[in-house]
Amino acid sequence: MATPEEHRSHNVVIVGGGAAGIELATRLGKRRDMAVVLVDRDASHFWKPRLHELAAGLLGDGEEAVSYLAHGQAHGYRYEPGALAHVDTDARRIALDEVRMPVTDELILPPRSLPYDTLVLAFGSRVNDFGTPGVLEYCDMLDSPAQAVALRRKILALALRSAGDPQRRIRIGIVGAGATGVELAAELHHAFNDMHRYGGLSGASKLDITLMDMAPRVLPAVDPRTSASAQRTLEEMGVDVRVGVGVDAVTEGAFHLSDGHTVPCDVRVWAAGITGHAIVADLGPFTLSKDRRIVVDERLAAQGVANVYAIGDCAFAAIPHGGTVPPTAQAAHQQANYLARVLPRAIGGEAVPPFVYHSKGTLVSLGEYRATGELPSVVHKAGPIPMRGWLAKLLYVSLQHMHRVALHGWTKANALWLADRLRDTTLPPVKLH
Numbered sequence: 137m138a139t140p141e142e143h144r145s146h147n148v149v150i151v152g153g154g155a156a157g158i159e160l161a162t163r164l165g166k167r168r169d170m171a172v173v174l175v176d177r178d179a180s181h182f183w184k185p186r187l188h189e190l191a192a193g194l195l196g197d198g199e200e201a202v203s204y205l206a207h208g209q210a211h212g213y214r215y216e217p218g219a220l221a222h223v224d225t226d227a228r229r230i231a232l233d234e235v236r237m238p239v240t241d242e243l244i245l246p247p248r249s250l251p252y253d254t255l256v257l258a259f260g261s262r263v264n265d266f267g268t269p270g271v272l273e274y275c276d277m278l279d280s281p282a283q284a285v286a287l288r289r290k291i292l293a294l295a296l297r298s299a300g301d302p303q304r305r306i307r308i309g310i311v312g313a314g315a316t317g318v319e320l321a322a323e324l325h326h327a328f329n330d331m332h333r334y335g336g337l338s339g340a341s342k343l344d345i346t347l348m349d350m351a352p353r354v355l356p357a358v359d360p361r362t363s364a365s366a367q368r369t370l371e372e373m374g375v376d377v378r379v380g381v382g383v384d385a386v387t388e389g390a391f392h393l394s395d396g397h398t399v400p401c402d403v404r405v406w407a408a409g410i411t412g413h414a415i416v417a418d419l420g421p422f423t424l425s426k427d428r429r430i431v432v433d434e435r436l437a438a439q440g441v442a443n444v445y446a447i448g449d450c451a452f453a454a455i456p457h458g459g460t461v462p463p464t465a466q467a468a469h470q471q472a473n474y475l476a477r478v479l480p481r482a483i484g485g486e487a488v489p490p491f492v493y494h495s496k497g498t499l500v501s502l503g504e505y506r507a508t509g510e511l512p513s514v515v516h517k518a519g520p521i522p523m524r525g526w527l528a529k530l531l532y533v534s535l536q537h538m539h540r541v542a543l544h545g546w547t548k549a550n551a552l553w554l555a556d557r558l559r560d561t562t563l564p565p566v567k568l569h
């Protein structure tokens with residue numbers, strides 16, 4: 137029997153089913169004139185902005201995972217498992233690594249190659265260690281659900297040990313006072329209080345969190361007033377915020393700072409910005425930015441290469457009047473939407489308008505019912521509009537709701553929201569396993 141691809145004319149391969157790739161596959165999968173294949177090294181999609189909640193135990197394993205096989209079946213695209221190894225832009229084929237079973241390491245699929253007419257690269261980014269000695273050996277990172285769960289287990293083990301020893305404090309160091317570091321510090325504080333209430337373990341009063349960054353303030357990308365308010369909230373929680381200081385090295389039990397101080401920590405988390413994946417260097421004839429991302433033109437096409445686009449964190453897209461599109465879920469969503477709209481026309485040879493990034497503001501969660509951040513100004517030349525408290529939290533949560541709408545439609549996204557609220561009222565708020 138003919139595969140769905142053989143009935144359709146144009147073969148679109150999307151590599152990476154993250155915030156950008158899965159939204160694009162969902163939109164294009166509906167078209168009858170395209171065969172869409174989504175390649176991912178993992179079997180399921182997880183929306184990265186919730187990784188810190190998974191790490192803090194406020195979200196259970198697999199709760200948010202979307203199986204590519206099932207989602208593809210429902211939305212008209214085919215899922216191909218495997219990690220991208222190489223792109224042959226002359227032959228228009230991509231090479232995928234072999235696939236092995238987790239834990240048993242049994243070979244499931246050999247290395248393969250897939251043809252494409254149009255290729256969209258959307259394989260995201262990874263945390264940047266800036267070459268700092270000891271980071272890879274001694275730090276946890278928040279790049280994937282597996283890393284977040286590993287971090288949660290370490291933190292839970294510390295909480296259990298400290299419950300049996302009243303003198304023992306729990307020392308957690310986080311490098312990177314951007315959104316990820318700030319949210320993780322706040323969620324850990326919240327999670328420890330829940331562990332105390334629901335598990336009888338140590339509460340946040342036994343927690344020593346140190347948040348470090350070489351930038352002069354937390355959340356350096358937002359307005360200084362918003363940044364000051366976030367820092368105040370963290371300090372009220374007891375977080376030791378150290379800004380304007382770099383980390384020279386990490387050892388088994390400590391961060392060593394550029395001002396000569398040492399911060400001893402039981403758990404060390406590195407969340408200091410992003411860079412492109414190492415494979416990008418040998419992937420194909422792409423123009424790369426200094427931070428190893430694929431340089432794209434104003435229509436998100438990879439510079440100097442035909443029929444290849446890049447979106448999301450792996451793309452380096454200049455904004456005409458200065459700056460670059462930020463590596464955020466918000467930008468990934470906008471780029472996926474844009475490409476879903478223009479790709480069919482571009483393939484048909486039509487001229488299409490350029491991508492225009494619209495910042496919808498920055499919001500950072502500071503625990504259960506609050507968030508802080510700012511919305512873009514509505515008046516020309518006025519500053520951003522600060523947002524705090526539960527209203528900011530509501531807008532923060534709506535970002536994920538819109539992602540769910542893009543993946544499942546309004547009815548299912550609303551049902552999922554309702555299911556979350558029911559879960560909140562019936563299950564313990566923190567995962568104690």
Ligand SMILES: Cc1cc2nc3c(=O)[nH]c(=O)nc-3n(C[C@H](O)[C@H](O)[C@H](O)COP(=O)(O)OP(=O)(O)OC[C@H]3O[C@@H](n4cnc5c(N)ncnc54)[C@H](O)[C@@H]3O)c2cc1C
Nearest residue numbers: 152154155156177184185219220260448449463464465466
């Ligand atoms: C803890 C945390 C909190 C965040 N909070 C926010 C927030 O509040 N708001 C916001 O806007 N942004 C936030 N971000 C940033 C946001 O998550 C990313 O910008 C966004 O996920 C990027 O989308 P993407 O599709 O480019 O990449 P990703 O979502 O990272 O997806 C990449 C996909 O590619 C796959 N992949 C990787 N390599 C390969 C390969 N070689 N072959 C095949 N598949 C591959 C991965 O498995 C993954 O499925 C946060 C990020 C983190 C880590």
